[in-house]
Amino acid sequence: MKCVKVPLRQLNDTRIKLMENGLMNMEYRIKASDEWGYIPINEDIDDYEIVDIELEPMKKVPHNFSELLKDELSEKEIDGLRTSFDTIGDVVILEIPEDLQDKKLKIGEAALKFTKRKAIYMKKSAVKGTTRVRELEFLAGVDDSVTIHKEHGARLKLDVRKVYFSPRLATERKRVMESVADGERILDMFCGIGPFPIVIAKNRNVDITAVDINDEAIKYLDENIELNKLKGSIKTYCGDVREVSESFNSKFDRIIMNLPGLAYTFLDVAFDLIEENGIINYYEFSDSYEQGIERLNDAAAKSGKEVKIINCRKVKSTSPGEWHVAIDGKIVKK
Numbered sequence: 001m002k003c004v005k006v007p008l009r010q011l012n013d014t015r016i017k018l019m020e021n022g023l024m025n026m027e028y029r030i031k032a033s034d035e036w037g038y039i040p041i042n043e044d045i046d047d048y049e050i051v052d053i054e055l056e057p058m059k060k061v062p063h064n065f066s067e068l069l070k071d072e073l074s075e076k077e078i079d080g081l082r083t084s085f086d087t088i089g090d091v092v093i094l095e096i097p098e099d100l101q102d103k104k105l106k107i108g109e110a111a112l113k114f115t116k117r118k119a120i121y122m123k124k125s126a127v128k129g130t131t132r133v134r135e136l137e138f139l140a141g142v143d144d145s146v147t148i149h150k151e152h153g154a155r156l157k158l159d160v161r162k163v164y165f166s167p168r169l170a171t172e173r174k175r176v177m178e179s180v181a182d183g184e185r186i187l188d189m190f191c192g193i194g195p196f197p198i199v200i201a202k203n204r205n206v207d208i209t210a211v212d213i214n215d216e217a218i219k220y221l222d223e224n225i226e227l228n229k230l231k232g233s234i235k236t237y238c239g240d241v242r243e244v245s246e247s248f249n250s251k252f253d254r255i256i257m258n259l260p261g262l263a264y265t266f267l268d269v270a271f272d273l274i275e276e277n278g279i280i281n282y283y284e285f286s287d288s289y290e291q292g293i294e295r296l297n298d299a300a301a302k303s304g305k306e307v308k309i310i311n312c313r314k315v316k317s318t319s320p321g322e323w324h325v326a327i328d329g330k331i332v333k334k
């Protein structure tokens with residue numbers, strides 16, 4: 001069994017990270033020795049030591065997902081489905097491959113029994129268009145796509161049919177939040193329902209400006225500001241950040257750019273609005289960090305600034321060989 005091998009003291013943090021990114025193989029038990037922990041995984045992962053060792057399979061409890069579908073599907077098909085689960089509040093979103101479409105309602109019912117959530121939806125398209133929303137088909141439970149998702153102590157209300165939200169970015173949001181200092185003025189250029197602003201302002205006394213072009217996303221962010229006890233403040237704007245930001249009359253200590261397909265086309269706006277010593281949390285889809293670093297360097301040069309790359313990380317796998325990558329750049333004196 002393929003496992004990630006980590007020092008024992010890192011076992012729990014690594015387990016949570018792998019689970020949140022859907023990379024842990026839940027069919028086997030984690031093994032711990034005096035010094036090392038071994039976590040079963042579904043696929044090869046960079047940045048960790050991978051070893052092959054025997055692990056004990058989990059005890060099959062009646063009514064687990066495999067049990068419920070064992071007459072319909074093979075173990076391999078069931079495993080494939082299991083890693084596609086995205087749980088957002090009390091809603092579950094599944095990806096069902098083309099060749100299993102004729103069994104989608106049975107799969108939906110099994111997922112409902114297994115997860116005990118309110119509703120099961122199936123992905124009908126990739127996230128698409130300017131607002132990055134995907135089409136969903138209702139499969140089982142109660143067809144109510146509004147839910148409240150809990151993340152790092154924050155409550156995030158959203159409609160999964162009308163806005164973008166990914167629970168798989170939870171670790172990244174925590175990482176960014178932990179790097180924020182009290183007093184920062186922050187711009188989230190593509191805030192969605194506000195998971196970055198809410199998680200940050202819940203933990204830090206900061207002043208956040210949050211922009212999104214999707215009026216439904218801003219409607220939920222306004223509700224989320226009311227739903228959470230915040231240390232910091234958040235001001236929301238609905239519109240294209242390129243236009244909306246023309247009215248901003250001060251600069252920012254940090255700019256968050258989580259629109260990975262197109263963020264690079266807004267780097268000129270970000271470099272205009274960032275303070276010296278400020279940090280840009282930049283995201284893109286790529287098979288490496290080089291392209292993003294080059295884009296940040298080019299945009300810095302065009303705006304007469306210099307950027308020092310202070311951190312690069314893979315946030316999540318998007319397709320074989322491609323990643324959602326995070327690159328943090330600090331503006332330094334020329």
Ligand SMILES: C[S@@+](CC[C@H](N)C(=O)[O-])C[C@H]1O[C@@H](n2cnc3c(N)ncnc32)[C@H](O)[C@@H]1O
Pocket residue numbers: 130131132164165166169189190191192193194195196211212213214217239240241242258259260
């Ligand atoms: C990938 S989602 C990220 C949302 C949020 N940051 C999160 O982590 O959940 C990108 C968001 O950018 C918004 N968007 C796309 N183009 C935009 C633009 N020109 N100005 C402002 N927002 C935009 C979309 O509506 C979408 O909510």
